[in-house]
Amino acid sequence: MSLNRFEAFSDGVFAIAVTLLVLEIKAPNLSQATSSEAITKLWQVFPHILSYSTSFIVIGVLWLNHQTLFHFLKRVDRTVLVINLLLLMCVAFIPYPTALLGEFGSSLPVVVFYGLSLALTGFVYNLLWFYVVHRYILTEGLIHPKATRQATLWSLSYPMSYLIAVGLAFVNLNLSLVLYVLIPLFYLLPGIIDRQLIEKLEEPSKARL
Amino acid sequence: MSLNRFEAFSDGVFAIAVTLLVLEIKAPNLSQATSSEAITKLWQVFPHILSYSTSFIVIGVLWLNHQTLFHFLKRVDRTVLVINLLLLMCVAFIPYPTALLGEFGSSLPVVVFYGLSLALTGFVYNLLWFYVVHRYILTEGLIHPKATRQATLWSLSYPMSYLIAVGLAFVNLNLSLVLYVLIPLFYLLPGIIDRQLIEKLEEPSKARL
């Protein structure tokens, strides 16, 4: 099993999923509209553009982490294949809840559905991470166990934050939507703890290169 | 004819076909729906998500086998090109019967159409496998003829199991649908015989690397 073709296939699914998001933004009907009506109708597209941008960054962040993870893989075993296929299935599904959120963002079930989809994706990513940690990173001593534990907690905090956002939806829908926008931005721009982890994580991969 | 570009093109078609599946899941109209109506309508999307997941794994399994097969190719001749193009045509078509099954899963002709599409895809894959076995594997002694024969039977059992599922649709539609879900899972998680075959198949390719 060639690691290169496996990475290329995964990258392909990430790149296609992220680009398909735009197809879910429906064009308003402006055929008989005056300029001011057209502006109003175009302005109503804004929630779609917001959910497009948010999911774009979500998939981008997942791709970045996927790539970091694969630095530790030296070969692709059957278990990695199966979990990765499951992860890609979740990633390729994201355009669907994104379209729903863009169109029916004021509907509680839709907001919950979006959050649960992303939480599930995060948990499947964690499954892949756990497997790689226990099968490759710890057994081959690629990183210090303490750094691994911190990275695992960090990784788990991602789907957990979506579950919190889902819970908050029952209290205040807008609070939940704000969290959906902020969560991927937070995981895109690493904090102090994250920087340290990244340094530690990157050292062995640099050594490998 | 560069083997690399040929693999990249094939991987591209597999990755795009698998990601396009999501576009066939139609969004329900929730514009005037109450929360409980929205939940009901979202729940009705479940057959779509099931057919999405099933076809995702179908294409994933085909891609895995395609990749294994290409380990044995040292160059791309015209016959491989033509059969492979035929195979990609079948793979890229899968989103269509998947959409039909998701929307009209209780219609006998649709269930039959889905099964026949996947059986045809499987047979075209077998055609490619037969050609590679007789043109490259056996003549160059890459694997023992007995292992090749077992692998051929295994490979043939895949489209045959879809034909059985199609036949069962005339007896009981649900039985057929359950089989559609199980078949790709079965070929994803290799049994005892398959493991042995994989070991034998992988040995020469490892030697090549």
Add this chain to the structure above:
Amino acid sequence: MSLNRFEAFSDGVFAIAVTLLVLEIKAPNLSQATSSEAITKLWQVFPHILSYSTSFIVIGVLWLNHQTLFHFLKRVDRTVLVINLLLLMCVAFIPYPTALLGEFGSSLPVVVFYGLSLALTGFVYNLLWFYVVHRYILTEGLIHPKATRQATLWSLSYPMSYLIAVGLAFVNLNLSLVLYVLIPLFYLLPGIIDRQLIEKLEEPSKARL
């Protein structure tokens, strides 16, 4: 300008265009249909599947020729870039006339539009071929001028045959449609003259490898 990224980008466009074809096959409405009605409606999808298959092979053949052509390129100059972008623009457009032909195959203007689109694509390919022949192949003596001339005629015969099919549409629509199916198959399965050309063409590229 890296030849690798340029090839990868071109391959990507070919692979995506060929896979997007399936999205143009519309699903019939079978929600209230009996089994026999569903069979009738599914049977009416056949022209779509035929135009899908035909255009799939068209793009496949173009990709194969594109790949052969690029064996002769050692670097990407601005002219190649511009003509290639024009070619990709034509290739990426093919799903549109394909969708029209699948749905309105009995309309003369649609049949003419399909043929003209493919003829135009063929002429742009020829433009690229002429440039590569005069800038790289002849000046660097990669192939014998006589073989180059034969290959040029062969290449020109491709868009010409589409123009003939377009002309025949005014006499008999079905004749034209049959030609549309046969032309890509003919250029996929090389005749005696083509085989000789391929041999001659492939020699220097093999030497390069």
Add this chain to the structure above:
Amino acid sequence: MSLNRFEAFSDGVFAIAVTLLVLEIKAPNLSQATSSEAITKLWQVFPHILSYSTSFIVIGVLWLNHQTLFHFLKRVDRTVLVINLLLLMCVAFIPYPTALLGEFGSSLPVVVFYGLSLALTGFVYNLLWFYVVHRYILTEGLIHPKATRQATLWSLSYPMSYLIAVGLAFVNLNLSLVLYVLIPLFYLLPGIIDRQLIEKLEEPSKARL
């Protein structure tokens, strides 16, 4: 962070965005149309084809510049990652304003929206260019500071020309549309100053190869 996978992912998004443009061209309904009615309706698709071609070249030009820029990158840092993700988000969005322009090209807000989308994309590209210039090109002395300044002005002129086209839309809509067609063609076919810049820019990258 592997530069190769990063380039492959970016190339993928560019290639997919450019190929998805065709999906935004809606098929006219010709089911009951006579030949002359069909010709009229097909002719009305022309604005769609024009906006398709224009945006195709826009994305092509952006890809070409993106590629040149990446010649100067030796590694991918977090800042490049984030700006690049923002750029890809703008590029993947282009099919949406393109669809609007094709369908409602006589609506002032739509014409303005198209121009602003492309201007924004251009500014994000400039952000990436500024960062790469100050972090890599100038500090490592890859190009002469004077040539860098000229290239920066050239790069800034691209989004500025879209802002001018947007401004002209309020005076004369057609003038604005003509500019939209001409701008990407102008940046595709380099003028005298651009040629000199390209030469200067390409020298160090050639040296690197």
